[in-house]
Amino acid sequence: xxxxxxxxxxxxxxxxxxxxxxxxxxxxxxxxxxxxxxxxxxxxxxxxxxxxxxxxxxxxxxxxxxxxxxxxxxxxxxxxxxxxxxxxxxxxxxxxxxxxxxxxxxxxxxxxxxxxxxxxxxxxxxxxxxxxxxxxxxxxxxxxxxxxxxxxxxxxxxxxxxxxxxxxxxxxxxxxxxxxxxxxxxxxxxxxxxxxxxxxxxxxxxxxxxxxxxxxxxxxxxxxxxxxxxxxxxxxxxxxxxxxxxxxxxxxxxxxxxxxxxxxxxxxxxxxxxxxxxxxxxxxxxxxxxxxxxxxxxxxxxxxxxxxxxxxxxxxxxxxxxxxxxxxxxxxxxxxxxxxxxxxxxxxxxxxx
Numbered sequence: 001x002x003x004x005x006x007x008x009x010x011x012x013x014x015x016x017x018x019x020x021x022x023x024x025x026x027x028x029x030x031x032x033x034x035x036x037x038x039x040x041x042x043x044x045x046x047x048x049x050x051x052x053x054x055x056x057x058x059x060x061x062x063x064x065x066x067x068x069x070x071x072x073x074x075x076x077x078x079x080x081x082x083x084x085x086x087x088x089x090x091x092x093x094x095x096x097x098x099x100x101x102x103x104x105x106x107x108x109x110x111x112x113x114x115x116x117x118x119x120x121x122x123x124x125x126x127x128x129x130x131x132x133x134x135x136x137x138x139x140x141x142x143x144x145x146x147x148x149x150x151x152x153x154x155x156x157x158x159x160x161x162x163x164x165x166x167x168x169x170x171x172x173x174x175x176x177x178x179x180x181x182x183x184x185x186x187x188x189x190x191x192x193x194x195x196x197x198x199x200x201x202x203x204x205x206x207x208x209x210x211x212x213x214x215x216x217x218x219x220x221x222x223x224x225x226x227x228x229x230x231x232x233x234x235x236x237x238x239x240x241x242x243x244x245x246x247x248x249x250x251x252x253x254x255x256x257x258x259x260x261x262x263x264x265x266x267x268x269x270x271x272x273x274x275x276x277x278x279x280x281x282x283x284x285x286x287x288x289x290x291x292x293x294x295x296x297x298x299x300x301x302x303x304x305x306x307x308x309x310x311x312x313x314x315x316x317x318x319x320x321x322x323x324x325x326x327x328x329x330x331x332x333x334x335x336x337x338x339x340x341x342x343x344x345x346x347x348x349x350x351x352x353x
Contacts, residue, residue, distance in 0.1 A: 025144075025145070025146030026146055026148040027121065027146055027148065028121050028122070028123050028142075028145060028146040028147040028148070028149075029121050029122050029123070029147060029149045029150070029151070029349065029352055029353065030122075030123050030124075030125065030139075030142035030143075030145070030147030030149070030150035030151065030182070031112065031116075031122060031123070031124045031125070031150075031151045031153060031345055031349075032125050032126070032127060032135075032138055032139065032142060032150055032151070032152050032153065032171075033105065033108055033109050033112070033124070033125070033126040033127075033153050033155060033341070034126070034127055034128070034129060034135060034152060034153060034154045034155060034167045034171075035101060035105050035126075035128055035129070035154075035155050035299065035300060036101070036128065036129055036130065036163065036167075036302070037050065037053075037054065037101075037128040037129050037130030037131040038050070038098070038099040038101045038102050038128060038130075038131050038302075039051075039084075039085075039088060039099065039131060040131065040132060041097075042085045042086075042088045042089045042092055043085065044081045044082065044085060045081075046085075047080075047081035047082075047084050047085045047088070048077055048081040050130060050131050051076070051077060051080055051081060051084060052072070052077060053130045053131070054130045055072055055076065056072065057130075057162075057166055059161050059162050059165055059166035059169065060162045060166065062226075062228070062229070084303075087303055087307045087308075088303055088307075090307055090311065091303060091306040091307050099302070099303070100300075100301050100302060100306060101300055101301070101302040101303075102128075104300040104301060104332050104333055105126045105128075105300060106126060107332075107333040108126065108155075108299075108300065108332075108333045108337070108338065108341060109124050109125060109126035110124075111333050111338050112124050112338065112341055112342060112345065115338065115342050116342070116345070116346075119353055121353070122349075122353065123142055123145050123146075123147055125138045125141060125142055126138065127139075129166060129167045129170050135167070135170045135171050135174060136170070136171075136173070136174035136177075139171060139174045139175070139182075140174070142182070143178075143182055147182055148182050148183065149182055149183045149184075149185075149352055150182045150183070150184055150185075151184075151185045151186075151187065151345065151348055151349060151352075152167075152168060152171050152184060152185065152186045152187065153186075153187040153341070153344070153345060153348075154167035154168060154186070154187065155299035155300070155341075156189070156297070156299070157189060157190050157191045157193075157196055157239070157243065157296065157297060157299070158189060158191045158222065158236055158239035158240050158243060158297050159188075159189035159191070159235055159236060159239055160225055160229075160234055160235075160236035161229065161234055162225065162229070163223075164189065168186050171184070185348060185352075187344055187345075187348050189235075189239055190340070190344050191239040191240070191242055191243045192239075192242050192243065192246055193340070193343070193344065195339060195340050195343040195344070196243075196340045196344075197243070197246045197247060197250055198250065198336075199331055199336035199337060199339060199340045200243075200247050200250075200294075200296055200331070200336075201247060201250040201251050202336050203328075203329075203331055203334065203336045203337075204218075204247070204251070204294050204328060205251065207294075207326075207328045207329065208292060208328070211292070211324075211326055213290050213324045214290060215290050215291060215292040215324075215326070216288045216289060216290045216291065217256075217257060217259060217283055217288055217290075217291055217292075218253075218257060218258050218259070218291075218292045218293070218294060218328075219258075219259050219260075219261050219276060219279060219280070219291070219292075219293045219294070220240075220243075220244045220247065220258060220259065220260050220261070220293075220294055220295075220296055221261045221262070221263045221276045221293050221294070221295050221309060222240040222260070222261075222262055222263070222295070222296065222297040223262070223263060223264050223297055223298070223304060224262040224263055224264050224265045224266075224271040224272050224275070225237070225262070225271060225272050226269050226270070226271055226272075227269070227270045227271060227272060227273075228269065228270075230272060236272075237272055240260060240262075240297065241260060243296055243297075244258065244260040244296070247296065259274075259279070260274075261274050261275065261276040261279045262274070262275060262276060263275070263276035263277070263295075263304065263308060263309065263313075264304050264308060276293070276309075276313060277312070277313055277316055280293075280313050280316050280317045280320075280322075281316050281317070281320045283317070283322070284316075284317050284318075284319075284320035284321045284322035285320050285321060287321075288322060289321075289322055289323040289324065290322075290323065290324040290325075291317055291322055291324070291325050291326075292325070292326040292327075292328055293309050293313060293325075293326070293327055293328065294328040295309060295327075295328070295330055298330045299330065299331060299332075299337070299341075300330055300331075300332050300333075301329060301330045301332055305327065305330060306327075309327045310327035313325075313327075314327065
């Protein structure tokens with residue numbers, strides 16, 4: 001085998017192959033960080049494209065596809081891009097003209113690459129399930145760089161078919177179109193990983209310590225899921241409950257002080273309960289004056305944390321009689337957050353590295 005200065009290895013000596021035979025690079029290992037997705041802009045058409053891709057996913061919406069097509073392409077895609085665009089505009093990173101999720105995802109990949117710089121055969125990249133950069137484009141880019149083995153890391157600590165599974169589905173769809181597929185590993189859920197629980201505890205304790213007031217209650221709010229999906233066997237609720245319990249135990253807090261809730265429900269069907277917004281309102285009406293919300297299910301701050309939690313639920317709390325409200329930042333690309341990502345990646349690469 002011959003070796004280039006870049007460290008890429010090539011197929012056997014070209015003397016033993018037909019003239020003009022391609023010499024693809026091999027020998028590298030790719031790590032692809034995956035998150036949900038983001039629109040390219042906040043205008044109507046950018047939002048419409050993003051929402052159409054997201055809400056057309058059969059892992060996300062499991063209702064009758066014919067009926068859903070008319071609902072989606074009728075009232076939803078006519079109206080929702082306006083309200084969603086307004087929400088994104090309120091949190092948009094104007095400096096880079098992109099959503100915070102894209103900014104943070106890029107930073108996570110760059111910091112992981114630096115942390116693994118001693119392992120020269122590893123190439124780190126990032127992509128999105130919906131929107132850009134697409135999962136397919138990043139897998140192709142890694143393969144072009146000589147990655148014949150790729151670790152797919154969907155950044156969802158708690159497994160759900162509508163998040164983790166669909167992220168990997170999209171990657172598998174890309175692989176199905178390849179003549180020469182790289183070998184693939186997928187990262188399992190890490191909802192109870194000691195490094196993850198430790199990072200959450202340190203981050204939460206530090207952020208609460210910065211407040212000029214002491215919370216009466218803290219909510220651990222996770223993205224919601226239709227109850228029907230839970231009834232079909234999705235383990236998501238159990239993973240969220242276990243994360244919350246382990247976090248309580250780590251911090252020595254009571255169940256009354258750190259409570260589990262679910263946010264971001266959509267449509268009229270019943271979703272996992274208790275609902276975050278209803279709980280926030282009820283707590284304020286019951287006399288709770290100081291409330292903080294942490295979102296352990298999100299590896300990076302996004303519209304669901306920066307707008308829905310920090311703005312919408314903050315307004316709900318104060319309008320119902322609450323006084324002090326705080327939305328705790330996600331782990332993002334903080335030292336604690338990067339320690340979790342690096343720990344999981346190094347564990348899952350064993351045998352390859």
